Amino acid sequence: MASHIVGYPRMGPKRELKFALESFWDGKSSAEDLKKVSADLRASIWKQMSDAGIKYIPSNTFSYYDQVLDATATLGAVPPRYGWTGGEIGFDTYFSMARGNATVPAMEMTKWFDTNYHFIVPELGPDVNFVYSSHKAVEEYKEAKALGVETVPVLVGPVSYLLLSKPAKGVEKTFSLLSLLPKVLAIYKEVIADLKAAGAQFIQFDEPTLVLDLESHKLQAFTDAYAELTPALSGLHVLVETYFADVTAEAYKTLTSLSGVNAYGFDLVRGAKTIDLIKAGFPSDKLIFAGVVDGRNIWANDLADSLKTLDTLAAIVGKERVVVSTSSSLLHTAVDLVNETKLDDEIKSWLAFAAQKVVEVNALANAFSGNKDEAFFSANAAAQASRKSSPRVTNEAVQKAAAALKGSDHRRATNVSARLDAQQKKLNLPILPTTTIGSFPQTVELRRVRREYKAKKISEEEYIKAIKEEIRQVVQLQEELDIDVLVHGEPERNDMVEYFGEQLSGFAFTANGWVQSYGSRCVKPPIIYGDVSRPKAMTVFWSALAQSFTKRPMKGMLTGPVTILNWSFVRVDQPRSETCYQIALAIKDEVEDLEKGGIGVIQIDEAALREGLPLRKSEHAHYLDWAVHSFRITNVGVQDSTQIHTHMCYSNFNDIIHSIINMDADVITIENSRSDEKLLSVFREGVVYGAGIGPGVYDIHSPRIPPTEEIADRINKMLAVLEKNILWVNPDCGLKTRKYSEVKPALTNLVAAAKQIRNELAK
Numbered sequence: 028m029a030s031h032i033v034g035y036p037r038m039g040p041k042r043e044l045k046f047a048l049e050s051f052w053d054g055k056s057s058a059e060d061l062k063k064v065s066a067d068l069r070a071s072i073w074k075q076m077s078d079a080g081i082k083y084i085p086s087n088t089f090s091y092y093d094q095v096l097d098a099t100a101t102l103g104a105v106p107p108r109y110g111w112t113g114g115e116i117g118f119d120t121y122f123s124m125a126r127g128n129a130t131v132p133a134m135e136m137t138k139w140f141d142t143n144y145h146f147i148v149p150e151l152g153p154d155v156n157f158v159y160s161s162h163k164a165v166e167e168y169k170e171a172k173a174l175g176v177e178t179v180p181v182l183v184g185p186v187s188y189l190l191l192s193k194p195a196k197g198v199e200k201t202f203s204l205l206s207l208l209p210k211v212l213a214i215y216k217e218v219i220a221d222l223k224a225a226g227a228q229f230i231q232f233d234e235p236t237l238v239l240d241l242e243s244h245k246l247q248a249f250t251d252a253y254a255e256l257t258p259a260l261s262g263l264h265v266l267v268e269t270y271f272a273d274v275t276a277e278a279y280k281t282l283t284s285l286s287g288v289n290a291y292g293f294d295l296v297r298g299a300k301t302i303d304l305i306k307a308g309f310p311s312d313k314l315i316f317a318g319v320v321d322g323r324n325i326w327a328n329d330l331a332d333s334l335k336t337l338d339t340l341a342a343i344v345g346k347e348r349v350v351v352s353t354s355s356s357l358l359h360t361a362v363d364l365v366n367e368t369k370l371d372d373e374i375k376s377w378l379a380f381a382a383q384k385v386v387e388v389n390a391l392a393n394a395f396s397g398n399k400d401e402a403f404f405s406a407n408a409a410a411q412a413s414r415k416s417s418p419r420v421t422n423e424a425v426q427k428a429a430a431a432l433k434g435s436d437h438r439r440a441t442n443v444s445a446r447l448d449a450q451q452k453k454l455n456l457p458i459l460p461t462t463t464i465g466s467f468p469q470t471v472e473l474r475r476v477r478r479e480y481k482a483k484k485i486s487e488e489e490y491i492k493a494i495k496e497e498i499r500q501v502v503q504l505q506e507e508l509d510i511d512v513l514v515h516g517e518p519e520r521n522d523m524v525e526y527f528g529e530q531l532s533g534f535a536f537t538a539n540g541w542v543q544s545y546g547s548r549c550v551k552p553p554i555i556y557g558d559v560s561r562p563k564a565m566t567v568f569w570s571a572l573a574q575s576f577t578k579r580p581m582k583g584m585l586t587g588p589v590t591i592l593n594w595s596f597v598r599v600d601q602p603r604s605e606t607c608y609q610i611a612l613a614i615k616d617e618v619e620d621l622e623k624g625g626i627g628v629i630q631i632d633e634a635a636l637r638e639g640l641p642l643r644k645s646e647h648a649h650y651l652d653w654a655v656h657s658f659r660i661t662n663v664g665v666q667d668s669t670q671i672h673t674h675m676c677y678s679n680f681n682d683i684i685h686s687i688i689n690m691d692a693d694v695i696t697i698e699n700s701r702s703d704e705k706l707l708s709v710f711r712e713g714v715v716y717g718a719g720i721g722p723g724v725y726d727i728h729s730p731r732i733p734p735t736e737e738i739a740d741r742i743n744k745m746l747a748v749l750e751k752n753i754l755w756v757n758p759d760c761g762l763k764t765r766k767y768s769e770v771k772p773a774l775t776n777l778v779a780a781a782k783q784i785r786n787e788l789a790k
Contacts, residue, residue: 028346028396030388031083031316032076033231033268033292034181034356036381037090038543039068040363048091048547051118052126058118065089069167073176075382080389083229083266083316086171086178087164088356091118092125092546093139094233095146095191098183099124102214103160106134106150106195116160125546127729132700135193136545136728138638140235140271142323142359143552143594145545149188152198157210165221172226180222184234184267185211185256186248191236205248212252216259229264231292237282238272238298240644246281257287266316268292270355271323272642279304283313290314295336296321296354302339309344318354320388325360325540325554325596326414327379328387330394330407337395351392357381360596361540361552373417374535374556376410414556415600422532422558429608436656437663438691443718446693447753449667453627454580458788459742459756459781460511462721464674464696465523465584465630466761467501467516468770477521494519495572502576508774509782512580512628515573517763521551523586523632524594528553530565531613534595545728548764554596555606561613567624574625582672583621583629588614588657593635604653611660618662622669630672631661633690634760637680651686658690670694676723676760681709684716694719698759700726700741710748720749723759724780725773730765732772738780751788756781 038044047064050056069089076084090097100121105111108131111120125147127133135148164180171178189204189211222230234249253267265288272294274282279301282291293301295318305315317340319333340349363382367375379387390403414420439446473493480490501516520526528534534553541549566583574581588610597603614631621629636658641650662671673690676698680687687695699706699722706722724741725733738756745754756777762770 028392029082029350030080030392031179031292031350031352032081032085032357032385032388033233033270033318033322033353034085034088034358035072035076036358036360036362036543037068037088038362038541038549039071040366041539042541042549044068045541045547045549052122052547061091061118065091066170069170070174073171073174073178076385077176079385080393081385083350083352084171084176084178085181085231086167087180087182088358089167091121093144093146094183095149095188096121096125097161097163098188099147099149100161101159101163101218102188102211103158104149104151104155105160113158114160115162127726127731129731132726132731133729141638141640141642142271143542143544143550143635143638144359146191149192150195151189151192151204151207152195152202153206155195155207155210157207157214159214159217162221164218165225168222168227169225177228179229179231179266180227181231181233181268182215182218184232185215186245186252187234187236189248190245205245208248208252209255212255215256219256219259219263223263227263229266230260231266231268233268233270234282235268235270237267237269237274237278238294238642240275241278243277246277249281249285253285253287260287264289266290266292266314268316269298270294270318271297273298273300274304276304283310288313290316290350292316292318292352294318294354297323298354302336305340306343314348314350315340315344316350316352318352319391320351320353320384322353322355322357322384323359324599325378325380326599327377327407327410328384328391329411330387330391330404331411333391334394337391341395346395349395351388351395353384353388357384359542360384361537361542363539366539367537369538370535373413373419374554377414377556378554380540420557420598420600422560425558425560425609425612428612429605432608432612432656432660437659439659439663439665439667441667443691443693446667446670447719450627450670450693453668454512454670456511456580458751458785459754461756461778461781462510462512462582462696463505463514463758463774464761465514465517465582465632466520466763467504467514467518468765468767469518469521469763470767473497473518474521477519494569498569498573499576502573502581504771506577506579508771509778510579510774512582513573513577514582514584515569517584517761519569524591525551525553527565527586527591528555528595530563531559531561531610533557533559533609550594552595555592555598557598559606559609559613561616564620565617567617567620567626570621570626571624580628581626583618583626585614585617585621585629585631585661587631587633587636587673588661589639589654590633590635593639604657607653607657608660611657614661615664619664622665627668628670628672629662629665630674631658631692632674633658634674634676636675636687637683640683647683651683655686655689658692662692672696672719674760680706684709684714688716688718692718694721694755696721696755696757697723699723700759707744707748716749717753719753719755721755721757724756724777725758727758727760727762727765730769732769733776735776735779735783738777739783742780742784746784
């Protein structure tokens with residue numbers, strides 16, 4: 028029986044691509060060096076899948092940044108500011124679009140559906156001259172073929188590409204991006220012709236927007252697009268892949284009626300209701316690529332349960348027309364469990380990373396065709412039973428405390444206006460107070476100290492001394508820059524979620540469970556396997572130490588419960604809301620201890636609040652209710668004079684602005700500049716915001732240093748829609764990925780711009 032993988036992680040089992048990219052960006056290695064590392068990784072991935080017996084192996088899922096940017100390069104849709112003059116798009120243009128350069132900013136970056144992965148948003152308009160400018164898809168297909176591996180080239184579908192785009196600056200917001208479909212399809216035809224000429228037999232189009240709530244004209248665009256492509260696709264097998272949710276009945280009808288398409292991929296983990304649509308009718312001559320192995324979590328598949336799902340499909344359409352697949356690309360999970368030498372055996376038996384999921388897919392395909400590996404299935408059943416019965420999963424006291432939360436909405440007793448007055452009396456901040464989001468650059472030396480401490484090569488006393496000195500220097504720098512509300516720079520943290528998870532019960536940690544977030548940025552999500560509680564204080568020592576170095580307000584820095592949840596691999600044996608409430612109670616304990624420790628400003632980051640929003644509008648209200656409630660639980664017990672901040676970044680927040688207001692934070696800092704100040708439009712449209720707010724004034728994911736005049740101009744745009752007494756001045760996000768040579772001048776300009784506007788307001 029046939030098996031298929033939607034996509035695979037790119038970074039490598041030990042983040043080989045990350046280090047190659049950063050070496051190239053720093054000028055320490057050549058383009059050829061980067062290409063060599065990339066080719067070696069691809070060859071290893073293809074061999075692994077081929078050796079495992081996978082029939083439909085993907086190619087063109089490897090990327091130097093993200094697959095949507097790759098599609099932009101293929102289409103030659105380069106914004107004019109990058110000075111591209113035609114020809115094959117090289118690294119200079121490609122990475123300038125992704126990261127910006129010394130003279131121009133990067134393109135907008137946002138979350139890929141409801142994941143922590145990001146993509147670069149295409150900027151399109153009526154004058155874009157689409158031209159076939161990157162031959163990556165056919166080059167990778169040929170590369171695999173030369174290694175003896177037949178692959179399925181994967182392309183971002185033409186309609187999803189346009190639906191994920193935005194009108195370029197200067198183009199009317201009402202411009203119909205779908206009006207560009209004929210021009211885009213002309214390039215797709217060229218790509219398809221190249222692939223056919225190279226010998227490709229199967230092509231996969233990823234059309235994940237089909238799982239969204241789409242209006243009829245958008246669904247019609249799919250029908251029109253594939254009808255137009257049908258002659259070009261003649262002689263090929265064509266798969267249209269969807270993932271991350273069910274498809275609607277309307278989308279299912281559109282999808283299964285597409286001209287020129289032979290197969291349809293469905294996420295049957297997050298979209299189990301799709302089976303009901305299949306039962307109601309499925310084309311008699313098409314294939315189902317059944318996504319029964321979870322591409323977004325790290326739990327071992329329940330093979331017996333998945334086999335039942337496959338048998339159900341076989342009873343509807345026939346066994347010969349079912350292909351066993353992953354629910355989505357494995358990009359969203361860790362690479363290989365073999366690299367985890369420190370996980371205890373019990374927890375390890377519950378897990379499957381990308382490499383193990385490839386084996387699971389093939390084992391299911393073999394069992395489905397009558398060649399069941401009884402020993403493999405028996406071991407899997409034992410692991411499933413172990414996870415359900417293990418005493419380390421359940422803590423009755425935690426469950427009772429979380430259950431008791433449902434009787435209150437946990438809102439602070441005093442309204443935000445009165446609280447801000449009490450806080451101003453205590454903090455005595457100027458108009459347009461300046462702050463940063465939390466982290467400062469993570470230097471090579473700092474990473475060495477943390478690494479050696481974890482490896483027990485230096486003592487705890489030496490570690491504390493080094494971190495203490497780093498904090499002292501960061502505080503001193505902020506005072507020299509004349510920033511108003513300071514941070515300690517988070518030198519003790521490699522990752523904000525991992526740091527807290529390591530100190531909470533119910534979490535497990537990996538040594539090499541890295542997952543790509545964007546570009547070279549990787550995160551190592553903790554694994555929530557059981558009930559969550561806080562055994563002891565987590566940040567009070569460092570925050571109090573930092574406050575002792577200055578008389579200025581020092582922010583205590585915490586990660587909020589929703590973000591910890593959404594940036595972890597979460598247990599699936601109870602509702603996510605229940606786990607989130609447990610985390611909220613743990614963070615509440617920490618907030619109250621920080622307040623007792625003399626910290627008067629506490630930031631509880633909820634960077635991932637929007638990310639967790641379900642893809643279907645009918646499910647929004649329920650999610651936002653428990654997510655916002657979880658945040659309020661964390662700070663309901665503090666005094667009016669204690670200022671609660673939160674931070675959000677790199678998502679579209681406009682559609683949940685009322686829920687953000689309902690969080691009842693005293694101050695919110697929020698990404699704004701990289702998204703071209705999209706956030707400000709909600710205030711222009713009349714939304715009233717009475718709490719403090721700091722829309723970011725510059726993009727920290729680019730090495731570019733914004734001039735004072737540019738930052739001042741952004742502040743003035745904010746003052747046009749927000750009251751001066753609530754406006755804060757801050758970067759878009761934390762500074763850990765930047766260098767001090769970039770951070771110092773950027774923050775110097777930020778403070779100068781704030782002072783300039785203060786003087787103008789005073790006049």
